[in-house]
Amino acid sequence: MSTELPLYDTPDFFTAYQRMRADGDGLNEELEQPALRALLPQVTGLDVLDLGCGDGGQAEWLASAGARSVLGVDPSTRMLALARGRAHPCLRYLQATAEELTLPQASLDLVVSSLALHYVPDLPALLARIAQWLRPGGHLVYSVEHPVCTAQQPMNGWLERPEGKVWPVTAYGDESARTQRWFDTDVTKYHYKLSTHVGALCSAGLILRALDEPQPGPDALVRRPDLAAHLIRPPLLLVAARKPCSP
Known part of the structure; x- marks a missing residue:
């Protein structure tokens, strides 16, 4: 395992991130989680991996929804300490990065991230490994920041223009690391084109089931008027794919 402190173990970052989640100021509750759950198959009886499980909230939900087993994997000691406070007989946790995780072939019915x-740093390689972990007919469902958001280098965000806010899309074709200042911390993310997401799934032998780019609806805007900026461009990309039932 890398000796570098995981991002979410940095004390100030961890505290600020937990405050944001507790206050409901992120995109998880209003946009990301409803959209992701809408793409999930029926989880009853499935063996599930929650990759990048964080504080275990999603893993606990999957277990409570009837999964046969749920493995939550995350590199952060602090996040896993929170996650392990969520007890369920079919739920267990493992500390690892996505890059170093190894699992038996054909051992999972669903991978969620x-x-x-x-x-x-190498999404196509990871998707190829996930495809090997899935049983025939198994599902992959994941969310990431939308490529139009990660394209900027550095990820500086909105620009103010006389006509209002605009979101610049620059360096879209340069698939490489990006830097972003978030909670007074320099964060590294990786930009991949939409075509790379789809192409990597196909190369891994998976079948694309759905793409979603959720944006706030009227009810969400009543609860969170600040989300109106995300009507200008989608903040998230959600992908659902399936492994064929037979070669």
Whole structure:
């Protein structure tokens, strides 16, 4: 395992991130989680991997929804300490990065990842490994920051123009690391084109089931008027794929 401190183990970053989640100021509750769950298959009786499980909230939900087993994997000691406070007989956790994780072939029915794969430096290689972990007919569902958001280098965000806010899309074709200042911390993410997401799935032998680019609806805007900026461009990309039932 890398000796570098995982991002979410940095004390100030961890505290600020937990405050954001507790206050409901992120995109998880209003956009990402509803969209992701809408793409999931029926989880009853499935063996599931939650890759980048964070504090275990999603893993606990999968277990409570009837999964036969749920393995939550995350590199952060602090996040896993929170996750292990969520007890369920079919739920267990493992500390590892996505890059170093090894699992038996054809051992899973579902792999889920919530806003974690944009931290992976070689997404196509990981998707190929996930395809090997899935049983025939198994599913992969994941969310990442949208490629129009990660394209900027550095990821500086909105620009103010006389006509209002605009989101610049620059260096879209340069698939490489990006830097972003988030909670007073320099964060590294990786930019991949939409075509790379789809092409990597196909190369891994998976079948694309759905793409989603959720944006706030009227009810969400009533609860969170600040989300209106995300009507200008989609903040998230969600992908659902399936392994063929036979070669």
